Amino acid sequence: MIKAERVCVRHRRRGLVLDGVDLELGPGVHGLLGPNGAGKSTLLRVLATAAAPTEGAVTLLDRSPRIPAQRLEIRRRLGYLPQEFGVFRGYTVREFLSYAAWLREVPGGRIRGAVEDAVRAVGLDGRVDDKLRTLSGGMKQRVGIAQAIVNSPSLLLLDEPSVGLDPHQRTEFHALLRGLSRCGACVVVSTHLMEDVEGACQDVAVLDGGRIAFRGTVAALTRAGGYGRVIGRPDGAAPRQDG
Numbered sequence: 001m002i003k004a005e006r007v008c009v010r011h012r013r014r015g016l017v018l019d020g021v022d023l024e025l026g027p028g029v030h031g032l033l034g035p036n037g038a039g040k041s042t043l044l045r046v047l048a049t050a051a052a053p054t055e056g057a058v059t060l061l062d063r064s065p066r067i068p069a070q071r072l073e074i075r076r077r078l079g080y081l082p083q084e085f086g087v088f089r090g091y092t093v094r095e096f097l098s099y100a101a102w103l104r105e106v107p108g109g110r111i112r113g114a115v116e117d118a119v120r121a122v123g124l125d126g127r128v129d130d131k132l133r134t135l136s137g138g139m140k141q142r143v144g145i146a147q148a149i150v151n152s153p154s155l156l157l158l159d160e161p162s163v164g165l166d167p168h169q170r171t172e173f174h175a176l177l178r179g180l181s182r183c184g185a186c187v188v189v190s191t192h193l194m195e196d197v198e199g200a201c202q203d204v205a206v207l208d209g210g211r212i213a214f215r216g217t218v219a220a221l222t223r224a225g226g227y228g229r230v231i232g233r234p235d236g237a238a239p240r241q242d243g
């Protein structure tokens with residue numbers, strides 16, 4: 001469902017931020033780990049068709065984002081939570097999610113039900129008619145997750161989605177991700193937390209310095225010496241929520 005071939009992204013000042021990334025991902029929940037500045041958000045932006053690679057090619061859902069008509073088809077079936085996610089503070093949760101559904105071309109007659117499903121999935125059903133400015137940071141993050149799943153995407157890209165969630169919500173979020181993958185979606189979750197990977201992901205890719213440093217199951221990552229060893233910092237274990 002995702003195929004990245006020798007993907008490079010170069011910024012004028014920073015130079016190469018992604019340096020020949022090869023990645024093939026099918027249905028399931030895939031973790032994306034890496035230290036600050038490794039290129040995780042940049043890779044997710046490319047996979048979300050929000051940025052184009054400088055070199056290399058991406059195929060998403062058997063389509064090329066380089067071709068405008070195919071890019072639109074991809075976007076209809078895509079859910080994306082960017083790292084910096086802004087909301088319209090004067091909208092209610094329902095208004096905001098309805099707007100997100102409309103933008104993704106969910107048919108008008110299905111929008112109400114789609115919004116209710118998304119709100120229930122993130123546990124915000126009690127706040128659906130509240131204005132976004134009245135929500136806590138963790139609740140806004142859940143709205144961000146809800147807008148990403150409101151169109152039942154085939155491809156779901158979540159950039160640090162568990163930031164701001166409390167331990168109970170985090171556990172529920174892991175269950176939500178596992179449920180989505182059972183529906184056949186391809187989910188990519190960037191995170192700093194090993195427990196997100198252990199709780200929800202069938203495998204993990206570690207990005208370091210713009211390159212894939214490891215790809216495999218969590219058990220294989222442990223056998224390889226753990227996250228710290230893979231990124232060349234044996235003492236640099238990926239933190240846990242309480243770590």
Ligand SMILES: Nc1ncnc2c1ncn2[C@@H]1O[C@H](COP(=O)(O)OP(=O)(O)OP(=O)(O)O)[C@@H](O)[C@H]1O
Pocket residue numbers: 011012013014017034035036037038039040041042043083
């Ligand atoms: N628009 C930009 N212009 C110049 N440099 C950029 C731009 N966007 C990102 N970078 C640089 O690219 C590198 C990778 O950034 P990116 O945000 O993809 O990393 P990340 O792995 O998501 O980091 P974090 O875990 O801190 O969120 C960093 O050095 C960053 O400073």
